[in-house]
Each structure stands twice: as C-alpha cells, then as structure tokens.
Amino acid sequence: MPERRRGAALEKALLDAAWEELTANGYARFTMDAVVQRAGTSPPVLYRRWSDRDELVRATIAHVLERARVDVPDTGSLREDILTLMRTINATRVQLVTVMNVHLAGYYQETGTVPSDLFATERENTADVIFDRAVGRGEIEPDHLSERIKSLPFDLLRHEILVTFAPVPDPVLEEIVDTVFLPLVR
Structure with a gap:
C-alpha cells in the first residue's frame, strides 16, 4: 500500500498532476476530475485546496514558475546580464x-x-534588478526604460519560441540584444 501523502508533499503531487494534465491535454480538456485521476486521490482532497478550475490553474502556474525560478545574473554588464537571462530562459523554459x-x-x-x-x-522582479544595476553602473539612463522597452528582449524571445516551438539559436538572441534592444536604451 503506498504511503499516504500529506501537507506540502500532497499539494506538490496535486500541482504536479495538474501541470501534467495541462501539458498533455491543454486547458480545453483540463478538469478537476482529470487532475484527481492523474494524482490518484479523491475529489474532496482537491476541492479542499482549490474550489474551481481557475484557482487550480493559477496555483499550478505559480507552482511551476516557482520551481523554474532562475537566478538574476550579475555579470557586470547589461548586455551580458540580459543575454545570460535570455539564454537561461531559452534553455529551460521552452x-x-x-x-x-x-x-x-x-x-x-x-x-x-x-x-x-x-x-x-x-x-x-528579475528584470528590474538587472536594469537597476545597469543604471547604477551608468550604462543606461533610467528615462530610457519604459515598461515596453524593458520587456522587449523577453517579448521577442517568447515570440521566437512560439514561432518555432524550439529553443532560439544563440545568434538570434545576440541580434535581439545587440541590434534591437541595446540601441534603444543607450
């Protein structure tokens, strides 16, 4: 007989099962019952924690993002910090x-x-730390950093991933940073 899961171990198992269900079948076929089946538990166990599908999806995404958290790079250069972060995202989050x-x-x-x-x-949080450091080093002026410009390299990375469903080649990452992003902030 398998050991009974409780507390954090049970919650992790439920959220892992929800993530597996989302990745296998998408949101259209994502149900609380499917997660219960995949987790090998009962509906009351799941519903005690999340009252509906929306709450469970949000909790699942938060769980996956926490598990996939990346360290804020600190290379001493805005260019290298952004490239390092983009390379990490590219390698771990497609x-x-x-x-x-x-x-x-x-x-x-x-x-x-x-x-x-x-x-x-x-x-x-991650990008703000990188940009604050770059401003502190005098690499960029803070008035050049609109929210759209700060998100631009990551938006372009996401676009590339969604066009190909694959990791982005390093020369493309460098082009995004060197030809598109850095000229806007310098």
Whole structure:
C-alpha cells in the first residue's frame, strides 16, 4: 500500500498532476476530475485546496514558475546580464512558454487574462534588478526604460519560441540584444 501523502508533499503531487494534465491535454480538456485521476486521490482532497478550475490553474502556474525560478545574473554588464537571462530562459523554459501561450489560450479567453498577467511579477522582479544595476553602473539612463522597452528582449524571445516551438539559436538572441534592444536604451 503506498504511503499516504500529506501537507506540502500532497499539494506538490496535486500541482504536479495538474501541470501534467495541462501539458498533455491543454486547458480545453483540463478538469478537476482529470487532475484527481492523474494524482490518484479523491475529489474532496482537491476541492479542499482549490474550489474551481481557475484557482487550480493559477496555483499550478505559480507552482511551476516557482520551481523554474532562475537566478538574476550579475555579470557586470547589461548586455551580458540580459543575454545570460535570455539564454537561461531559452534553455529551460521552452515547454513552459509554449504551454503558457498555446495550451492556455482558452483559459485567457474565459478569464479575460493574458500570459503576462501570470508571468508579470517574476519578470518584473528579475528584470528590474538587472536594469537597476545597469543604471547604477551608468550604462543606461533610467528615462530610457519604459515598461515596453524593458520587456522587449523577453517579448521577442517568447515570440521566437512560439514561432518555432524550439529553443532560439544563440545568434538570434545576440541580434535581439545587440541590434534591437541595446540601441534603444543607450
């Protein structure tokens, strides 16, 4: 008889099962019952934690983002910090970006949210640290940093991933940073 899961171990198992369900079947076929089946538990166990599908999806995305958290690079250069972060995202998050944008399209329509609503806090914290350091080093002027410009390299990376469903070649990452992004902030 398998050991009974409790507390954090049970919650992790439920959220892992929810993520597996989302990646396997997309949001359109994502149900609380499917997660219960995949987790090998009972409906009350799941519903005690999340009352509906929307709450469970949000908790699942937060869980996956926390698990996939990346360290803020500190290379001493804005160019290298941005490239290092983009390379890390490129190497570790192609599936996450794809699922967040493609498999959850129905979720965004149903709830009126967009992918950036779920990624925003994490991106802002990481990018803000990088940009604050670059301003402190005198590499860029803070008045050149609108929210759109700060998100630009990551938006272009996401676009490339969604066009190919594959990691982006390094020369493309360098082109995004060197030809598009850096001229805007210098």
